[in-house]
Amino acid sequence: MATEVNTNSSCSAPLLQTPQIALWQVHPRDNVAVALHQLEAGFVLPADFTASPVALPAVLPAEVPAGHKLALTPLKAGDSVIKYGYAIGVLTQDVPAGGHIHSHNLKTGLDGELAYQYHGLSRDNGSYPSDLPTEFMGYPRANGEAGTRNELWILNTVGCVNQAASRIAKAAQLYVDNQQLANIDGVFAYTHPFGCSQLGDDLAHTRSVLAGLAQNPNAGAVLIIGLGCENNQLATLLMGLEHLDPARIRAFNAQQVTDEDEEGLKAAIELLQLMAGDQRQPCPISKLSFGMKCGGSDGFSGLTANPLVGQIADLAASAGAKVILTETPEMFGAEQVLMARARTAEVFSDIVSLVNEFKQYFIANNQPVYENPSPGNKAGGLTTLEEKSLGAIQKGGSAVVEQVIGYGERAKVPGLTLLQGPGNDAVSSTALTAAGATILLFTTGRGTPLGFPVPTVKISSNSALAVRKPTWIDFDAGAMLQDGVAVEAFAKDFFRYLVAVASGERTRNEIYLNKEIAIWKNGVTL
Numbered sequence: 001m002a003t004e005v006n007t008n009s010s011c012s013a014p015l016l017q018t019p020q021i022a023l024w025q026v027h028p029r030d031n032v033a034v035a036l037h038q039l040e041a042g043f044v045l046p047a048d049f050t051a052s053p054v055a056l057p058a059v060l061p062a063e064v065p066a067g068h069k070l071a072l073t074p075l076k077a078g079d080s081v082i083k084y085g086y087a088i089g090v091l092t093q094d095v096p097a098g099g100h101i102h103s104h105n106l107k108t109g110l111d112g113e114l115a116y117q118y119h120g121l122s123r124d125n126g127s128y129p130s131d132l133p134t135e136f137m138g139y140p141r142a143n144g145e146a147g148t149r150n151e152l153w154i155l156n157t158v159g160c161v162n163q164a165a166s167r168i169a170k171a172a173q174l175y176v177d178n179q180q181l182a183n184i185d186g187v188f189a190y191t192h193p194f195g196c197s198q199l200g201d202d203l204a205h206t207r208s209v210l211a212g213l214a215q216n217p218n219a220g221a222v223l224i225i226g227l228g229c230e231n232n233q234l235a236t237l238l239m240g241l242e243h244l245d246p247a248r249i250r251a252f253n254a255q256q257v258t259d260e261d262e263e264g265l266k267a268a269i270e271l272l273q274l275m276a277g278d279q280r281q282p283c284p285i286s287k288l289s290f291g292m293k294c295g296g297s298d299g300f301s302g303l304t305a306n307p308l309v310g311q312i313a314d315l316a317a318s319a320g321a322k323v324i325l326t327e328t329p330e331m332f333g334a335e336q337v338l339m340a341r342a343r344t345a346e347v348f349s350d351i352v353s354l355v356n357e358f359k360q361y362f363i364a365n366n367q368p369v370y371e372n373p374s375p376g377n378k379a380g381g382l383t384t385l386e387e388k389s390l391g392a393i394q395k396g397g398s399a400v401v402e403q404v405i406g407y408g409e410r411a412k413v414p415g416l417t418l419l420q421g422p423g424n425d426a427v428s429s430t431a432l433t434a435a436g437a438t439i440l441l442f443t444t445g446r447g448t449p450l451g452f453p454v455p456t457v458k459i460s461s462n463s464a465l466a467v468r469k470p471t472w473i474d475f476d477a478g479a480m481l482q483d484g485v486a487v488e489a490f491a492k493d494f495f496r497y498l499v500a501v502a503s504g505e506r507t508r509n510e511i512y513l514n515k516e517i518a519i520w521k522n523g524v525t526l
Helices: 159-179 200-214 234-239 260-275 305-318 335-339 345-364 375-379 385-396 425-434 463-468 477-481 487-502
Strands: 002-005 014-017 022-024 032-035 069-071 080-083 086-091 135-140 151-156 186-190 219-226 249-253 281-284 289-294 322-325 401-405 415-419 439-444 456-460
Touching: 032 080, 086 385, 135 487, 151 159, 151 200, 151 260, 159 186, 159 219, 159 260, 200 219, 200 234, 200 425, 219 234, 219 260, 234 249, 249 260, 289 305, 289 385, 289 425, 305 322, 305 385, 305 415, 305 439, 305 456, 305 477, 305 487, 322 385, 335 345, 335 385, 345 401, 345 415, 425 439, 439 487, 456 463, 456 477, 463 477, 477 487
Parallel strands: 151 186, 151 219, 219 249, 289 322, 289 439, 322 415, 401 415, 439 456
Antiparallel strands: 002 014, 014 022, 022 032, 032 069, 080 086, 135 281
């Protein structure tokens, strides 16, 4: 029977593994551990699991599923349950040592808005390791940014021309194939149902997300198709494309041409011929922009995949690259951890506004602020929003928060940016792409085939998912739980893989053409 050390962080506690059982105590202050395998009722626990404050009985009183929590000491109703070193909720009944802790006996401790105070910042992002790549092979853009792909993106101002956009993309891709045009990674139409009968902020959101997508560095050129009579007027959208090379854009309204398919294909071919001259060139790692996302999380997400992505965030920030973290509701209950890392008092204030304004969004729509986690999350072992959030924000690592941006805005500075957005996988991943992310790191414990306009690296929190869904998963973070794995070296290997993806290695979402967008609809429709 061997005890090994979880090297996920300097304050991590022991991991005990035997052929029958594996328990992970994330932080020494925790009064719970996570079952890495299903533990049956009546199982005799080993006597040498000594991680403080363990006071386990010899026998489990009830089954504990994989990914779920068990008490490390007898706890009373009203006690706080501690995981990740922080409270994740309050017990509603007494729990014996070894007892299963989940939705039946644990409730959230969160309620409405909170008061926050800034205490200053006294650290930085550290130095970039000398044994990691300093460059990737990317596509330099006229505005100084660099893409990880060179694709023609076809966007539409309104859902009325969705089918025309799709037909043009298909014909343009056929042209690329027939002409054997080099250095073009694909032609894609990213359609949506909005743009008509929208008002105010709702219309502004649609317009800003489309503008952000058009200016993503992975789009070597953009064709935008309007109808002509929609609220989301093409001329207004074009005025917001200040970061896009004018030579790399074509646009028209379908109502103003005889044959929109013919007009669109002609414009697409012009752009493709320009793009054919683009070539991958060495670009500094600082030109990368990572979007961090989790979806279908389970009890292992906060132990493996999210901390792994957090290490990538730290490496990227130390190299001067951009790191973007969103899903505002999944910061609730963990927001003070992020606030403590604000670069300035102004950034701290922006984080407070980000969190409280999103809570008001729930309240204004007569919805409970802390309804999360989802049924799938709960089945995987997550009980309260505090628990889910403390695991989710690990995707941002320990990097300093440099700025906060609104939904549809672009990240402007190196380091960690917090982006306003909901937790919905498709909406938040699209927002990350519109914010300028050129590669997405998407962690998952339950699995999803979803993919987005930029390479979407799917990272499984457990090895069983990676084995079961090889057409979905690109990287198995569950391997971190194997004996003898050095987590720092594991993260560096993952970073090298990401550099290969940035340089052209295709992800599963690209191979299987799982590429789409979703826009946040949160207003009135006429």
